[in-house]
Amino acid sequence: MTEDPQARERRPEHQVRIGQGPRNRRELMVKTLWIGVWLIFLSSPVQDLTSGRHTTAGTVAGALGLTAFVVTYLSLVFRNMGRPFTPRVVVSMISVLGVLAPLLAYTLGPAWLGLFVYLSVACGATLPVRATYWAIPSTGVVMYLVGRHWDQKADNSLVLVVLIGFAMVGVGQLVRTTVELRKARATVAQLAANEERLRLARDLHDLLGHSLSLITLKSELAGRMLPDHPDKAAQQVADIEQVSRQALVDVREAVTGYRRPRLAAELAGAEVALTAAGVIAEVPAEPDLDGVPEESESALAWALREAITNVVRHSGADRCLIRLTHRQTLDGAMLELSVEDNGSGGSGGIPGNGLTGLSERLEKVGGALEAGRIKHGFRLVARVPAAPAGDVGSGA
Numbered sequence: 001m002t003e004d005p006q007a008r009e010r011r012p013e014h015q016v017r018i019g020q021g022p023r024n025r026r027e028l029m030v031k032t033l034w035i036g037v038w039l040i041f042l043s044s045p046v047q048d049l050t051s052g053r054h055t056t057a058g059t060v061a062g063a064l065g066l067t068a069f070v071v072t073y074l075s076l077v078f079r080n081m082g083r084p085f086t087p088r089v090v091v092s093m094i095s096v097l098g099v100l101a102p103l104l105a106y107t108l109g110p111a112w113l114g115l116f117v118y119l120s121v122a123c124g125a126t127l128p129v130r131a132t133y134w135a136i137p138s139t140g141v142v143m144y145l146v147g148r149h150w151d152q153k154a155d156n157s158l159v160l161v162v163l164i165g166f167a168m169v170g171v172g173q174l175v176r177t178t179v180e181l182r183k184a185r186a187t188v189a190q191l192a193a194n195e196e197r198l199r200l201a202r203d204l205h206d207l208l209g210h211s212l213s214l215i216t217l218k219s220e221l222a223g224r225m226l227p228d229h230p231d232k233a234a235q236q237v238a239d240i241e242q243v244s245r246q247a248l249v250d251v252r253e254a255v256t257g258y259r260r261p262r263l264a265a266e267l268a269g270a271e272v273a274l275t276a277a278g279v280i281a282e283v284p285a286e287p288d289l290d291g292v293p294e295e296s297e298s299a300l301a302w303a304l305r306e307a308i309t310n311v312v313r314h315s316g317a318d319r320c321l322i323r324l325t326h327r328q329t330l331d332g333a334m335l336e337l338s339v340e341d342n343g344s345g346g347s348g349g350i351p352g353n354g355l356t357g358l359s360e361r362l363e364k365v366g367g368a369l370e371a372g373r374i375k376h377g378f379r380l381v382a383r384v385p386a387a388p389a390g391d392v393g394s395g396a
């Protein structure tokens with residue numbers, strides 16, 4: 001039994017997603033504060049710089065080194081909460097931290113030993129688990145040796161650095177597990193959508209196969225009877241009408257349980273399709289569809305399906321970015337879907353049948369479609385009302 005997409009869409013939006021980049025300004029602030037609050041432990045190096053015990057050159061060099069350390073640390077840890085850097089970039093940034101921490105602590109004094117805590121956190125949060133087995137203890141050993149240089153007993157600090165580092169390894173494992181579960185849920189949603197399509201295909205085949213065969217047979221009989229036996233031909237025609245009406249009723253009953261395309265399921269399917277085609281995909285995981293009319297969501301889902309089909313079949317792209325944004329316009333609240341790739345965008349500037357039909361579908365629900373080439377690829381933007389027609393002016 002799969003999860004109800006509507007129930008997922010009604011989840012509280014104040015929950016900050018784990019393992020993903022911020023979706024809005026509020027989440028950006030929350031994640032920035034969550035990382036930035038731990039920078040309070042840099043107060044010792046700052047106080048040491050402002051104490052006046054160093055020469056002017058030493059103070060300037062220390063300030064520059066501390067700034068470089070903090071910028072590198074924040075860039076590495078904050079980016080790792082969303083779309084992380086490549087392994088080569090991560091190793092390079094860890095190396096920068098690994099050089100600055102002992103250099104500053106060795107040359108400026110024991111007040112700078114706290115930098116090793118941040119180095120340990122960065123190793124635990126960004127390196128593969130096997131690499132942390134030697135990186136975190138090595139960080140603690142180097143800190144211990146630098147502390148001994150200043151005749152500081154760093155036994156407690158050594159334990160603290162190692163424990164904090166491996167605690168971040170556990171947090172990283174939790175984040176990775178959460179991301180994998182989210183992808184698995186998207187896959188389940190896609191499988192459920194595929195199963196629904198298969199159900200409809202089977203039902204239509206079973207219903208229409210017999211009915212159309214019977215209609216064909218009776219049409220042939222009516223054709224043979226028409227010259228000599230018009231009354232019998234008329235009976236065959238009447239039977240054809242009856243069979244076709246019954247077939248129409250059966251088809252309507254068969255599709256009664258067929259769901260309209262859901263945007264969440266289409267997003268999951270888009271990620272699967274793009275990945276299978278070798279396209280690097282950036283797909284929003286949980287769209288905010290609170291209050292969005294079903295007709296608008298359905299039209300946007302069709303737009304996404306058409307856009308992804310074009311990317312996979314015609315664009316030749318290797319990267320695709322999908323964004324879903326709420327916008328306030330003169331026409332009211334709108335939900336905007338943007339699909340941007342770095343491909344060729346097909347040939348010619350005349351829209352195909354797919355885009356023409358899609359534009360008509362969006363116009364029926366009060367939306368609009370924009371599609372065309374951009375500097376480095378092709379972009380499709382579909383907009384639909386984010387509120388029912390009667391509620392458009394309620395927010396004024």
